[in-house]
Amino acid sequence: NAGVMQNPRHLVRRRGQEARLRCSPMKGHSHVYWYRQLPEEGLKFMVYLQKENIIDESGMPKERFSAEFPKEGPSILRIQQVVRGDSAAYFCASSPPRQNYYEQYFGPGTRLTVT
Amino acid sequence: AQSVSQHNHHVILSEAASLELGCNYSYGGTVNLFWYVQYPGQHLQLLLKYFSGDPLVKGIKGFEAEFIKSKFSFNLRKPSVQWSDTAEYFCAVNPLISSGSARQLTFGSGTQLTVLP
Numbered sequence: 001n002a003g004v005m006q007n008p009r010h011l012v013r014r015r016g017q018e019a020r021l022r023c024s025p026m027k028g029h030s031h032v033y034w035y036r037q038l039p040e041e042g043l044k045f046m047v048y049l050q051k052e053n054i055i056d057e058s059g060m061p062k063e064r065f066s067a068e069f070p071k072e073g074p075s076i077l078r079i080q081q082v083v084r085g086d087s088a089a090y091f092c093a094s095s096p097p098r099q100n101y102y103e104q105y106f107g108p109g110t111r112l113t114v115t
Numbered sequence: 116a117q118s119v120s121q122h123n124h125h126v127i128l129s130e131a132a133s134l135e136l137g138c139n140y141s142y143g144g145t146v147n148l149f150w151y152v153q154y155p156g157q158h159l160q161l162l163l164k165y166f167s168g169d170p171l172v173k174g175i176k177g178f179e180a181e182f183i184k185s186k187f188s189f190n191l192r193k194p195s196v197q198w199s200d201t202a203e204y205f206c207a208v209n210p211l212i213s214s215g216s217a218r219q220l221t222f223g224s225g226t227q228l229t230v231l232p
Contacts, residue, residue, distance in 0.1 A: 031218065033219065040224075043220075043222040045219040056218065058219075091158070095218070102164075105161070
């Protein structure tokens with residue numbers, strides 16, 4: 001029973017390039033969350049998605065960031081025209097649709113480095 | 116908006132010492148409370164959770180936490196730490212409200228625990 005999968009684990013991008021981070025939730029989970037962890041800080045909520053729907057994007061920066069969770073395939077967090085300040089660890093979590101839906105299970109994270 | 120404070124950024128203990136990590140949150144309503152642990156090089160794992168009922172909750176690996184509503188606190192404890200407990204510990208809060216944001220977790224900044232052998 002695989003846990004939450006994220007890839008790549010490490011991603012290096014030059015300033016101005018695009019970064020695509022992927023997240024496959026646990027089997028049977030239909031809710032996905034993205035969090036960002038800056039150095040020396042805790043995780044900060046970015047966005048909450050269900051299949052084909054963005055439920056809450058109150059933590060997403062207004063520009064350059066977008067997220068999707070298509071009917072088929074993983075959830076994608078996309079960062080366009082990356083800047084040095086985007087360097088961080090990006091964690092995905094998933095939760096089941098009903099019982100215990102408050103419990104979020106985290107993936108290993110993608111560490112983005114912008115050079 | 117709710118916030119979570121973890122006052123100890125780095126705690127160093129010797130093996131067999133007792134541990135208490137503080138966590139305070141600011142939110143006036145009902146909350147779910149969590150402690151997560153991140154071992155070196157690994158992903159976040161759920162240590163324990165509080166939803167309702169007995170305010171003293173027991174988690175994995177001998178950890179427990181006590182919810183004190185009047186103090187808005189959810190401190191993590193372990194009577195005797197081991198070298199393998201070296202990790203970063205995060206407290207998180209999820210408010211019980213009906214809107215979509217009810218799902219998001221608000222995390223504290225974390226406490227790095229180092230246990231010396």
